[in-house]
Amino acid sequence: MPSQHLVKVAGRIAPLVCFPDPLPTEWARPLRDAGYELVCASSTAAVASLERSGEQSWAGAVVCATDDMAEAIALCRYLRRREEPVAPLLLIVARHQVHELRLRNDLFDDFCVAPLHPGELAARIQHLFWRSGEPADQALVEHGPLVLNLETYQAGIAGRTLDLTYMEYQLLRFLATHPGKVFTRETLLNQVWGYEYYGGARTVDVHVRRLRAKLGEEHAHLIQTVRSVGYRLGQAGWAGTPFSQEPEKGRHAPGADEPLAAER
Amino acid sequence: MQDRRDYVLRTVEERGIRFVQLWFTDVLGTPKTFNITPAELENALDEGMTFDGSAIDGFSRVQESDVLARPDANTFQLIPWHGHAEPVARVFCDVFNLDQTPFEGCPRHALRRTLERASRAGYTFFASPEVEYFYFARTGTDPTRPPEPIDTGSYFDLTGADPSSDLRRRTVLTLEEMGIPVEHAQHEDAPGQQEIDLRYTDALTMADTVMTARLVVKELARQDGVHASFMPKPLAGVQGSGMHTHLSLWEGERNAFSDPDDPYGLSAVAKHFIAGLLHHAREITAITNQWVNSYKRLVLGYEAPIHVSWARNNRSALVRVPVVKRGKSDSTRVEYRAPDSACNPYLAFAVVLAAGLRGIEERYELPPEADANLYDLSPEELVAKSIGSLPVSLNDAVDEMERSKLLLDTLGDHVFEWFLRNKRAEWSAYRAEVTPFELKRYLPVL
Numbered sequence: 133m134p135s136q137h138l139v140k141v142a143g144r145i146a147p148l149v150c151f152p153d154p155l156p157t158e159w160a161r162p163l164r165d166a167g168y169e170l171v172c173a174s175s176t177a178a179v180a181s182l183e184r185s186g187e188q189s190w191a192g193a194v195v196c197a198t199d200d201m202a203e204a205i206a207l208c209r210y211l212r213r214r215e216e217p218v219a220p221l222l223l224i225v226a227r228h229q230v231h232e233l234r235l236r237n238d239l240f241d242d243f244c245v246a247p248l249h250p251g252e253l254a255a256r257i258q259h260l261f262w263r264s265g266e267p268a269d270q271a272l273v274e275h276g277p278l279v280l281n282l283e284t285y286q287a288g289i290a291g292r293t294l295d296l297t298y299m300e301y302q303l304l305r306f307l308a309t310h311p312g313k314v315f316t317r318e319t320l321l322n323q324v325w326g327y328e329y330y331g332g333a334r335t336v337d338v339h340v341r342r343l344r345a346k347l348g349e350e351h352a353h354l355i356q357t358v359r360s361v362g363y364r365l366g367q368a369g370w371a372g373t374p375f376s377q378e379p380e381k382g383r384h385a386p387g388a389d390e391p392l393a394a395e396r
Numbered sequence: 397m398q399d400r401r402d403y404v405l406r407t408v409e410e411r412g413i414r415f416v417q418l419w420f421t422d423v424l425g426t427p428k429t430f431n432i433t434p435a436e437l438e439n440a441l442d443e444g445m446t447f448d449g450s451a452i453d454g455f456s457r458v459q460e461s462d463v464l465a466r467p468d469a470n471t472f473q474l475i476p477w478h479g480h481a482e483p484v485a486r487v488f489c490d491v492f493n494l495d496q497t498p499f500e501g502c503p504r505h506a507l508r509r510t511l512e513r514a515s516r517a518g519y520t521f522f523a524s525p526e527v528e529y530f531y532f533a534r535t536g537t538d539p540t541r542p543p544e545p546i547d548t549g550s551y552f553d554l555t556g557a558d559p560s561s562d563l564r565r566r567t568v569l570t571l572e573e574m575g576i577p578v579e580h581a582q583h584e585d586a587p588g589q590q591e592i593d594l595r596y597t598d599a600l601t602m603a604d605t606v607m608t609a610r611l612v613v614k615e616l617a618r619q620d621g622v623h624a625s626f627m628p629k630p631l632a633g634v635q636g637s638g639m640h641t642h643l644s645l646w647e648g649e650r651n652a653f654s655d656p657d658d659p660y661g662l663s664a665v666a667k668h669f670i671a672g673l674l675h676h677a678r679e680i681t682a683i684t685n686q687w688v689n690s691y692k693r694l695v696l697g698y699e700a701p702i703h704v705s706w707a708r709n710n711r712s713a714l715v716r717v718p719v720v721k722r723g724k725s726d727s728t729r730v731e732y733r734a735p736d737s738a739c740n741p742y743l744a745f746a747v748v749l750a751a752g753l754r755g756i757e758e759r760y761e762l763p764p765e766a767d768a769n770l771y772d773l774s775p776e777e778l779v780a781k782s783i784g785s786l787p788v789s790l791n792d793a794v795d796e797m798e799r800s801k802l803l804l805d806t807l808g809d810h811v812f813e814w815f816l817r818n819k820r821a822e823w824s825a826y827r828a829e830v831t832p833f834e835l836k837r838y839l840p841v842l
Binding site for chain 2: 318
């Protein structure tokens with residue numbers, strides 16, 4: 133189910149909402165460098181007004197409490213006390229404010245203590261996304277050079293668009309959303325084809341071979357044959373991580389056509 | 397079905413597709429198409445597109461001529477050679493009557509019906525054809541002169557000077573890009589002759605694939621100023637172009653042809669299937685070899701089958717059982733060597749399967765293996781071994797077909813009758829010709 137940080141518009145990544153406005157440059161820059169789009173607000177009311185303008189949905193939040201603890205906590209409450217709470221939410225406090233976090237565990241996912249290393253914010257946000265087990269954009273599934281956009285049914289390999297038939301797409305989608313996990317032909321038939329298939333269990337082999345042909349020689353190995361069991365996408369070690377081993381690699385990067393430079 | 401439909405519509409939108417080609421096939425295996433714009437696609441997917449069937453060979457009927465092309469959304473595929481700037485996609489269609497019943501003249505239905513018969517008996521049917529064809533110089537299309545091959549290569553030749561190897565390589569890559577896996581491709585025996593072996597799929601997909609592959613081969617050749625031809629025997633004195641097809645039946649994940657304990661590695665099902673092929677071979681030849689020219693290929697001396705027999709390592713046999721590698725009993729299959737590359741693959745796969753299934757149903761007994769080279773046997777020896785011959789001409793084949801209840805049942809009245817009429821007419825037209833053979837042989841002396 134879509135949560136509010138899920139991006140709907142082709143390839144566009146939802147921004148992180150930040151407080152205060154502006155976020156200190158030495159914190160904002162590493163976040164932007166990591167590919168996050170930032171929208172800063174000076175108060176809860178400002179955030180509410182952004183939301184009323186209709187277009188904002190938040191990938192997550194970075195709230196700095198060092199200058200105005202009361203407003204920061206009000207904003208956290210505002211972002212969390214709703215049907216679909218904004219997450220992940222990272223709170224920054226000064227050393228002397230740490231004791232004020234007591235009984236407020238529901239308002240944030242993690243906190244860090246200022247002063248902090250410039251890269252720490254980006255690293256913590258990255259880790260929170262990883263821990264929540266979903267990429268910032270659930271519509272995009274990536275494995276190394278392979279990208280699937282589940283919203284538009286489009287797939288690409290190393291920047292090249294793949295022209296897939298419906299069943300080829302469904303099979304690739306199923307394998308790519310369960311990377312590293314081995315499936316028998318029977319399971320794939322049941323899960324991907326449902327009761328509608330005809331062609332028998334060998335149909336799976338046929339489609340795997342067709343997919344490999346389309347991936348091209350260079351990437352054909354993405355779909356691995358597990359002898360006398362079945363097939364899996366990628367390495368066994370990928371099991372349990374729902375996306376690439378290098379989550380930062382382009383995953384949050386805005387599209388090339390987005391005015392990232394202008395925002396800096 | 398809704399998902400498939402949405403997938404197709406969304407892809408058309410995302411990829412900026414300007415035209416969608418609706419593909420279907422007439423009774424003789426000629427590809428047919430009409431283009432629609434994306435705006436019409438939704439309607440086409442939901443209700444089908446009406447077109448005038450009388451414009452197409454074998455689709456005409458007396459009472460009404462309008463029929464419906466209903467796209468099979470599973471087969472929606474971009475056509476790579478139209479480029480990425482203004483992409484074009486194709487989708488195969490099933491043809492229906494306006495009352496939504498399957499149209500009797502549609503070859504895809506004939507194959508579907510036969511596959512459903514196999515499926516009711518618990519089998520799925522896989523086919524893997526070896527498609528042979530020639531590359532000729534464009535100037536060689538003057539029909540009064542023999543065509544000129546574009547190379548002088550031979551079987552499995554590897555030469556830098558072979559102008560067809562680059563074209564063949566690009567053709568294979570384009571096929572792979574369209575999701576058509578190629579097992580291997582090589583230069584064949586005759587000058588200019590090529591072979592592309594397609595990896596097995598279920599027979600319906602394979603019939604679609606053969607249609608696509610023939611178009612890809614022709615289109616890429618055309619772009620190079622070369623004429624690609626699937627004519628069964630374009631040059632006298634060298635090999636013709638066959639479409640040897642490897643066949644197997646599966647029960648779920650089990651190869652129904654395999655029995656590792658049998659001396660031949662063949663199950664009882666496989667033996668009955670082969671017996672069915674042999675028993676009905678003469679009846680189905682009009683379909684697997686449907687042109688006057690097809691019978692110029694089925695002659696002595698060019699590795700084409702002429703006798704109704706089966707064997708393991710004997711390429712003169714009609715049905716060959718390739719020896720499988722140890723531990724690879726899953727690849728057990730039979731190779732039917734009569735079909736040529738100019739057949740209608742839907743009808744050819746349908747009649748071949750029907751013959752095999754009849755063998756299984758009636759528990760036909762498999763005759764002994766033909767271990768000798770059949771080409772070396774005298775007519776008396778062939779009679780002694782009760783080895784029959786394939787039809788020697790289209791006329792001969794059509795006579796056999798006309799008597800066949802199996803073919804009537806498999807093809808349905810409409811296709812059966814239209815095909816006989818069409819082939820009788822082709823034979824009459826051929827008979828009325830005076831050929832260069834006759835002029836050369838008779839004019840000087842008679």
